[in-house]
Ligand SMILES: Cc1cc2nc3c(=O)[nH]c(=O)nc-3n(C[C@H](O)[C@H](O)[C@H](O)COP(=O)(O)OP(=O)(O)OC[C@H]3O[C@@H](n4cnc5c(N)ncnc54)[C@H](O)[C@@H]3O)c2cc1C
């Protein structure tokens with residue numbers, strides 16, 4: 001079996017969100033870049049667990065991004081990927097990124113393509129579904145469990161107010177979220193080994209985009225908290241009822 | 248024409264779809280056209296009554312095999328409906344179904360997708376849609392440059408208004424593929440309000456000391472008809488079930504009222520709740536970061552304050 005995990009690079013969860021160039025660009029100065037947490041903790045670690053249970057599995061990584069993606073790709077290799085492909089393309093939209101991943105996936109003949117449920121910067125929740133449509137594969141989104149027996153995957157996905165268990169024949173694209181696996185820390189052997197694992201750089205196949213970012217805005221600042229004295233919490237209830245009108 | 252996907256589960260159209268319908272109707276008005284709906288599967292609701300949300304027509308494919316979602320099957324049917332009806336903008340709710348279908352449809356129709364939309368498009372210079380980015384910490388204005396366009400609207404971000412109108416219900420004949428995804432079972436939290444759809448959420452953090460104190464959260468939630476939530480360490484230590492975990496790595500919610508009790512307000516927690524319309528924080532530490540994101544707050548001990556709040560709400564509800 002061959003697994004492809006889609007890895008994206010995002011600002012660290014504590015990064016200060018600010019914009020430059022007339023609010024048209026994310027101000028990246030001093031920002032720490034990480035593997036998007038959903039890609040790392042859930043998609044990648046689950047793929048590694050599947051490989052640990054079946055050594056014949058080939059585990060590949062794909063990233064669409066510039067050379068500055070390489071540190072996060074190396075980290076993913078240190079955690080346990082076998083080899084990685086970077087499509088050398090920047091500032092593309094979701095449609096374009098998905099087209100690049102689909103082109104890589106088509107060449108590689110993967111049985112399982114895993115993504116995170118969303119990137120924590122663009123919050124698209126889109127790439128997985130788009131890749132699946134390009135490849136005419138089934139797609140299960142927001143999966144919290146994944147098991148594979150032979151050519152069949154059993155997947156639990158989140159739905160409003162509960163979960164649904166699905167069975168599907170491989171190949172399939174799955175977007176992963178909490179529940180699927182637990183975060184891991186790469187060990188020294190992994191880090192050393194990652195230096196020599198193959199990281200192939202290819203040029204983008206598709207050029208088309210359908211959307212573009214015009215500008216960014218920060219949400220309006222809160223007016224400031226209205227504090228109610230601790231000895232009169234009844235006043236809070238009155239304010240919520242009469243002023244905010246939310247209860 | 249603006250086509251709105253009406254999502255359903257357990258025989259009922261979801262509330263988030265009514266929101267999408269109102270949004271679609273308003274957008275249609277802005278574009279000088281009309282809004283129609285598409286409904287797949289069988290429902291017990293009176294479909295014509297969705298006209299009250301501004302839909303002129305609803306195309307229905309009332310085939311029970313569609314009561315389970317297979318995003319691939321759904322996408323092909325919706326694409327046929329788009330072609331037959333000549334829709335140029337398709338609206339989804341950015342909920343579990345929308346996240347599965349809208350991206351596929353985007354590729355199939357070569358229609359630019361804006362998911363997580365937070366407002367109506369700006370038509371003054373092309374077609375630009377505001378969406379949440381950076382987990383609710385910012386917005387991006389996205390230009391959609393393709394002829395056909397898809398918008399997936401954040402739940403709880405557009406007001407539902409009713410007109411009293413009725414929609415014409417027209418059966419749509421589509422080619423329906425066999426589903427490749429087989430649903431083996433569903434389990435839903437019963438007797439509880441699903442967190443993602445709740446208008447009020449009461450949430451507890453590590454400040455509550457242990458699961459035995461959770462009646463302070465659940466009693467208030469029951470009185471307010473609210474859902475309950477918690478911070479990540481609370482779910483990680485199994486004080487509360489995992490599906491209650493909100494934040495960067497848990498669920499992102501946007502209720503009208505979010506009440507946080509004994510939660511510090513770490514940036515990763517805020518990422519999941521900062522779109523709430525009114526935020527109330529109860530924390531004994533005046534320096535807790537959550538107060539900066541709050542509308543109302545009490546600096547005090549939850550064990551003293553909460554019973555009094557619960558009593559006051561009881562009084563209010565019985566008045
Ligand atoms: C990558 C990453 C992702 C993360 N994702 C999430 C996420 O999705 N969701 C999330 O919640 N966290 C997340 N975290 C963890 C987050 O950083 C915080 O550690 C966590 O939110 C803290 O939970 P807490 O506020 O319940 O606990 P604490 O930080 O321990 O805060 C407890 C609070 O209770 C107050 N308190 C104590 N006693 C009382 C009392 N008697 N009455 C009133 N108040 C009292 C204290 O003053 C304190 O402010 C993430 C962290 C990382 C690094």
Ligand SMILES: Nc1ncnc2c1ncn2[C@@H]1O[C@H](COP(=O)(O)O)[C@@H](O)[C@H]1O
Pocket residue numbers: 006007008009036038039062063064065094097114115116117118119122123124125126127128
């Ligand atoms: N540039 C990228 N390269 C590789 N994978 C990506 C990239 N962007 C997004 N993905 C994958 O697609 C998922 C969803 O992204 P998004 O649709 O932007 O929320 C992410 O969690 C990643 O797994």
